[in-house]
Amino acid sequence: MTAEHLTVERFERHRDLLTGVAYRVLGTVADAEDVVQEAWLRWSEVDASDVRDDRAYLVRVVTRLAIDRLRRVRARREAYVGSWLPELAATPDATEHAELADSVELALLVVLETLSPLERAVFVLREAFDLPYAEIGEVIGRSEATVRQLARRGREHVRERTPRFDVDRDRRRRLTERFADAAVRGDLDALTAMFATDVSLVGDGGGKAKAPRRVITGADKVARFLSSIASVEGARRFLESAGLPPASGFGMEITDVNGGPALVVTADGRPVTVFSLVVADGLIQTVFLVANPEKLSRL
Known part of the structure; x- marks a missing residue:
């Protein structure tokens, strides 16, 4: 050699x-x-x-x-x-390397930004x-x-600043599945029942895709926002906001992203939005919505 x-x-x-x-x-x-x-x-x-x-x-x-x-x-x-x-970074081996997976949790990385x-x-x-x-x-x-x-x-x-989150990935995955189902059906009651009273939704569109520029707080407000963007019309407006061509089909997949289960929404096979949930005490405390296409390309 x-x-x-x-x-x-x-x-x-x-x-x-x-x-x-x-x-x-x-x-x-x-x-x-x-x-x-x-x-x-x-x-x-x-x-x-x-x-x-x-x-x-x-x-x-x-x-x-x-x-x-x-x-x-x-x-x-x-x-x-x-x-x-x-x-975002895909972590397919999150369960095999739980300690390292925990260190890329989105909630933790957000707090690290303040150091x-x-x-x-x-x-x-x-x-x-x-x-x-x-x-x-x-x-x-x-x-x-x-x-x-x-x-x-x-x-x-x-x-002091990192929210508590449930480390049981199976439990988080099941709640993410229920979250996806309720959002697609526009079931406000089901969504609200999954949320902590002071749940917050943090969106990142980077000015390149439709996402709230300010944090949305409160179970009712977050549920209504999610229901509005999960509709067919909401999906169409999103693609337009991101400068993406119309899609003939949308899909959803729950996969490990940043050390935990996340809902990945695709349009004609390409990731367009990711929802990552912070779960504690069986309720969703925070919804991270990432729609900036530059931050989804690695998925």
Whole structure:
């Protein structure tokens, strides 16, 4: 095996890990892939024989690149049309890797957006990948004491703001199925019965597809909104808003997205809307509606 092939093999061995770190720090698959590609370019230029621990070296490079990129994209997200939600990622092996799946839950990633880039990186490396504090300090170029302080602040912040959610995926899947059935039938009573009184719907159309620009709160309001967009006419208006051609057929599939069951609505086979539910105490607490086509392309 040539030195070049060995260098490629050593990098590819860690690609999934590196993409996972970058995605959790950045919240978008596209940015994560760009960061990993940039890390590859840097890796290909170093003398790999001088690297004692490939994994530690590459995680350090990717994390630092992700922190720098997050600082740059924050301004764009602040000017985003409506609510900004993370880009969705399919997780077909969510039940096999439950701990890692939990760390990409949409509700958690939304809260991570409120951390500073350093706090977010420390939280991801510690809580999702269980790196020692000393190693995280080497990754971000901070002392172990500083890392512990960042980790504590991040944990407290996340604990205070992350909504409780049911970790039983089978139960969540059944409720998602009932949610889909009631929405399609326009059954307001059935929808309302599934919702917590103060349920909220957060929509992300990014100005490219029809979605509420403000959070809708309250069981009755959320149920009426969902019933209106689930109709044939509502679906037609949605496709027009997204600049998509009329569809001859719509479909629905419940699949694992970001570590939990989600309802994926398709038009002629292409994903056009995803509903991800935050469930606690047997009731839907939050409905995340992602319709920005740029955030559905990976599905």
